[in-house]
Amino acid sequence: MKKIILRYLWLFVFVATTSFSQNIQTTFSPDKNIQLHTKIDADGRFLYEVIYKNRIIIEPSSLGFKLNKPNVSLRYFEWMAHFESTKDEIWSPVLGEVKSIKNHYNELIIKLKDKQNPQYLLNIIFRVFNDGIGFRYEFPQNQALKHLIIGEELTEFNLSGNHKAFWIPGDYDTNEYLYNTSKLSDINAIKAAKAETDIALQSIIGENTVQSPLMMKTDDGIYLNIHEAALINYPVMHLDLDKKSFTLSSHLVPDAVGNKAYLQAPCTSPWRTIVVSDKATDILASKLILNLNEPSKIKDISWIKPQKFIGMWWEMHVGKATWQKEGGKHGANTANVKTYIDFAAQHGFDGVLVEGWNEGWEDWFGNWKENVFDFVTPYSDYHLEYLTQYAQSKGVKLIMHHETSGSATNYERHLDKAFELMKKYGMNTVKTGYVGKIIPRGEHHDSQWMVNHYERVAEKAASYQIMVEAHEPAHPTGLHRTYPNWLANEAARGNEFNNAPHLGLVPEHETILPFTRLMGGPMDYTPGFFHFRLNQYDSTRTTRVKTTLAKQLALYVTMYSPLQMAGDFPENFEKHLDAFQFIKDVAVDWDDTKVLEAEPGDFVTIARKAKNSNDWYLGAITDENARTSSIKLDFLDNDSVYEALIYQDGTTADWHTNPESYVIIRKNLKKNDLLTLTLAKGGGCAISLKKLK
């Protein structure tokens, strides 16, 4: 009810003020489907409103800041000037889902000054795309406001109703939660977070605080995604929900002393993004967040390569081996890793990740110790030089692992020497990790200092021509455009949580991730588990992988990443080499992507055309419900025949009772053929389509 009043209030005020004020602007998306209204109200509040296809998506919402230095609130403004422009360009990502990306928007820049303190200037920059809007704050060059400390950002997203939301609890230190699906009014982040006993370190914020990307669906079928782009020199934005007005407010992650960000004008905030469509598939196809990031800062990109890899890693999770050397089950010993190299070489993988290779694993977890790893000292049973040479002789590269134990200060001290060691041994990719409470103590995984740290690591890695993927970082915001060597991140609950003893994973999880976590960039989800009952090496374990085997294959297509792991270990792959063929075949870099079907929490079907190839790969996944769908192959070339290998759930397949049942069907297909996909409960389907001449 309140919403309706507000809506009319805005229209009233909007109309009423036009007669005496110039401070009202309407900016349209290029296709006119989206309207942005901006104005200053009678009190001086700056308000924006977003309308999509004549439905209000964001009701009048205010913007501003509370500064801690100078101690002043920037809430009431005078509209000094505004500038409009249009951009329409095509650019090509270094690695990506498509060959080229259209960046087409209408821009509105509004120059404001503070009403009480007119010497303080603030600009707001809006870009209205066909798939949504982005806006950011800019503190222009301004002697009166040169060094500033952000106390809080006062950005509001005043939603138009009690939408269905796909949410995880707001948390300063982890984003590895299972997704909750509920009405906004039913969000209880503390209750959800407390149920998460699988997560070792939590810094829960409040009952009504959730994380972005926040995916929502309105009662009338509009899909809405709120996130941020280009998170640089700023903390992560979480979202506080007011359940009365359904207003989301920015909640920035504090530093050790409670400040949010230290800035120096001229400077900008990250972009706040609203992706909107009446088709769920459009949300997944949106390139808005990438478009709002800066082009590559790396000039020579010749060394940046998409990769598939296996790794000495899952053995430790399931209890076959240990990271630490102590105890006699050390996984990363020379002989073991050699078998991984052999397997990788035999099956055409680019890399072998080795975790637990270096001294320090005996004593750190949970202890908040600053000096644990030095990132250069291998365990005595791990012959780094021999193994890197052996790998090289087989055409494989070892992937470095830098678990920082959360001690970023310690990592930064060793970073140059660590990267020099990698270069010495010909290694070009590192997996970083931030398990545990952060050092500098009082900082969080999501605070400004750490956001800067992740970027620093990516930038320094680039100076050594090293590719990076980070585990346990802040949520991605499209920075892989600016740092294309920053291939992927974890930053969400990954496939490894199949091994977690409590909530673990659920079959719908991978149908939500593309709408949430993946909006910010590629995820190292580590699909490819082929063994489902995880008591193989420890009979007391009851945990299990909660998908079918075919779904594990489909994830290579539905979860985009230019760095894809085959998560299981060789002895499990060898039991299903026919299915493993799909992982060997599937591409990790693409010329084109078609999101064919999608509904968050229910299903995702995507087809992708491999880079510099005529071959397509298709992945379809479902949640806990079985599903049949008919796909029209209208994306294939005219007059061509494709040899399809269809990896589908067996007729009795079921994630719970019979996950290992699959069939592989070979058939020839051509454009516009109808293909029926039959997915088991928790199942999936993976298809390779090789063009026959």
Add this chain to the structure above:
Amino acid sequence: MKKIILRYLWLFVFVATTSFSQNIQTTFSPDKNIQLHTKIDADGRFLYEVIYKNRIIIEPSSLGFKLNKPNVSLRYFEWMAHFESTKDEIWSPVLGEVKSIKNHYNELIIKLKDKQNPQYLLNIIFRVFNDGIGFRYEFPQNQALKHLIIGEELTEFNLSGNHKAFWIPGDYDTNEYLYNTSKLSDINAIKAAKAETDIALQSIIGENTVQSPLMMKTDDGIYLNIHEAALINYPVMHLDLDKKSFTLSSHLVPDAVGNKAYLQAPCTSPWRTIVVSDKATDILASKLILNLNEPSKIKDISWIKPQKFIGMWWEMHVGKATWQKEGGKHGANTANVKTYIDFAAQHGFDGVLVEGWNEGWEDWFGNWKENVFDFVTPYSDYHLEYLTQYAQSKGVKLIMHHETSGSATNYERHLDKAFELMKKYGMNTVKTGYVGKIIPRGEHHDSQWMVNHYERVAEKAASYQIMVEAHEPAHPTGLHRTYPNWLANEAARGNEFNNAPHLGLVPEHETILPFTRLMGGPMDYTPGFFHFRLNQYDSTRTTRVKTTLAKQLALYVTMYSPLQMAGDFPENFEKHLDAFQFIKDVAVDWDDTKVLEAEPGDFVTIARKAKNSNDWYLGAITDENARTSSIKLDFLDNDSVYEALIYQDGTTADWHTNPESYVIIRKNLKKNDLLTLTLAKGGGCAISLKKLK
């Protein structure tokens, strides 16, 4: 009155419990003048008592910890065992006041276990020397108490009365206060700190919190100094005073989240030190703190050299030049620095410090910015390569300056490259600086993280064969024994405060520093100001140097440091080249030292024998009062004649009205001659004694 009761209480309990308990120990100093009593009382408190020449110096005082992890207090103990031993050795410092140092003590190690939680073990180690006692805590190898977080250390020093104290306010971030002299009962640290408008950054603790070294004098003439030795991996200890019981309690400096220290057993606390004597001169001669530090960790010490230097520095303080390039008064330009090199070469100085040589000075002060300096980029008008080569051709070395702006994280990131640059250009000494609020934010100059930082810098510098002196670090605790390349520190109000507009300096200051700040190690006090009215380049200035010129010379002897600056700049030295001769002649490393006279707050007279030389140098200083004293030259060699050059205050000299008046008297002297020193108000006397054959 209460004190008397307590004293008898202890004796009573001590006697009464001997009959049924073994947990009472008396440990004597080698000369028997000091007695240490230790025991467990009926409640389980561990108590120690110190008696000097039959007078109680420390009344029964308890020890222990409040831990934050595990959440437990270690206050009540069971005495498990104790061990006694004696050490008597002689060792030689790499650089120092004397050629060899006697380390002679009786040691008592007491093994305790917590009464409530007997799985928690704690040892206390006492060493009783002739000049005082030291004690430390040890957490032994103990699985039950392996990783611990110190919430507070519960060390007490229960003083025997309302002593006269020489104190500065407790402060987490600065020790650059003027000393206050008062009865303990009259301490008001907040009032004193608030009067200190010359200090830019303060983190005052409380009305009754003061810093160590705390110098005291009892009503019956006993001198007592409380400090700490070997401050490693632990925060600075300040002292909370209970004015009712005159008990001092340890107050550790917190980190960003309020914890005090993160430790891992086995480990030890720093030593808590009590230096005691009925002669003030013995306090200055004490080597107890050095004896409690570990021997040099640096094996090859051939590159560690004592040094005298001048510098591009004071010009900026007095307004002749600026650190920043902007504005047209940049001091550190190639031409200016060349004149310093020429002057240094002409007068036999080892080094030339250059501040303001590198980019970044335009914008940092007070802004808490993380990334200011990179420590490798010279201003465009400073030709680093040319100047280092030019200096080398003249037999002089440039001294590097690394102002960190308090951003230790940034400094650590650049440290290797910064030291590599120094080595490339043949520089072997760096002056570091920590002006401003610390980054990591929430840490303090005195917190554990920063204590570790200073040590890390010294250790890494050593790996590059670089000598260090730090400005604005935590108070020194004798670590120059362990890191002899860590030549000196500021860590107190230095001579530069003569330029401060408010409290500035007072004539007694240098008579207190040897009893306080210098107990922990050498200070880069930067004596040698030859121009006294500091309006030379800015006629509006009213500040002035508050000593006579002769006193400026005497400080080279009274303020020990192996790294001594001649603080003023060449054009001022050139006006008094006859007096400057003393600075040229005086040694900075010594074979012997005789503290001839001393009273904190009043006067200090010290004679030192130069390293590998037969020559002696004598310095005598006084406070605001004129002073005459008769010195017997009983330290000179038998049957030898010494040519003395006596730099003394002129007959009308007075720090306030006529500071530049001095006379230089040449005479021959021999052993046991009586020499009358006549010191003006705020004056001093410096004497070189060159042995003639």
